[in-house]
Amino acid sequence: MNEYAQQLTVSQSEPNERAAFIRRTYAHLAGAVLAFVALEVYMINSPIAEMLLQVMSMRFGWLMILGGFMILGRLATGLASGGASPTMQYVGLTLYVIAEAVIFAPILWIAVHYSSPDVLPMAGILTVLLFGGLTLVVFTTKKDFSFLGGILKIGFMVALGLIICAVLFGFNLGLVFSGAMVLLASGAILYDTSKILKNYGTDQHVAASLRLFASVALLFWYILQIVMSFSRR
Numbered sequence: 001m002n003e004y005a006q007q008l009t010v011s012q013s014e015p016n017e018r019a020a021f022i023r024r025t026y027a028h029l030a031g032a033v034l035a036f037v038a039l040e041v042y043m044i045n046s047p048i049a050e051m052l053l054q055v056m057s058m059r060f061g062w063l064m065i066l067g068g069f070m071i072l073g074r075l076a077t078g079l080a081s082g083g084a085s086p087t088m089q090y091v092g093l094t095l096y097v098i099a100e101a102v103i104f105a106p107i108l109w110i111a112v113h114y115s116s117p118d119v120l121p122m123a124g125i126l127t128v129l130l131f132g133g134l135t136l137v138v139f140t141t142k143k144d145f146s147f148l149g150g151i152l153k154i155g156f157m158v159a160l161g162l163i164i165c166a167v168l169f170g171f172n173l174g175l176v177f178s179g180a181m182v183l184l185a186s187g188a189i190l191y192d193t194s195k196i197l198k199n200y201g202t203d204q205h206v207a208a209s210l211r212l213f214a215s216v217a218l219l220f221w222y223i224l225q226i227v228m229s230f231s232r233r
Contacts, residue, residue, distance in 0.1 A: 011198045023203045028209035032097050033216070039101035040108055049109035056106045060095040089206035095212050100217045112222065116231045130223075131216055134186055138193040145194040148187050156182045174231055178222045185219035 010021050043049045111119050138145065159181060166173050192215050196208040 024205035049105040053106040
């Protein structure tokens, strides 16, 4: 049974309630992004980001960071979902933002110190434009993108396997992989936006913003890698 099936979903609610849910969700998403930016500014301008980069440079350092992120991300998502109280939803969102900030710190430190000053603004603008366009597709077409669920699960499992192999055997996944991940992240945004409208209750705006934040962060990560790659060229 769907975990949200027993309560009134956003798509079943009155138009004013639906509009209020959407405003709250995207306001919390914006707040999460601002908190993420603030944490990154702090870590990049302190020894933390460089220390994380050193850990990541160890043979199994990246796997340690990735494993910790997956555990913390799972915990945060669990706290925010399943009809959790508003307090638990906020705890989950806070934990997830912190986890994303930690995993992003090394690559952002590299971008700041070894790439063109245009790299971060360009990656941010491209992420916002693509996210906005995909969101508009869901809201204007009112299409149910839940059919993407199975495809995304397989895609992310394959991607995780490739990442682990790249770390273990020391090869670079390259631009093709980053491009494929941008497509996967875009599919996740379509799927997640559709899902929160059709399956979430009107009091679950914090959990909904966490779900969207996760997809936006993934999209930004791989767009940044692509932009950095072209900048080096």
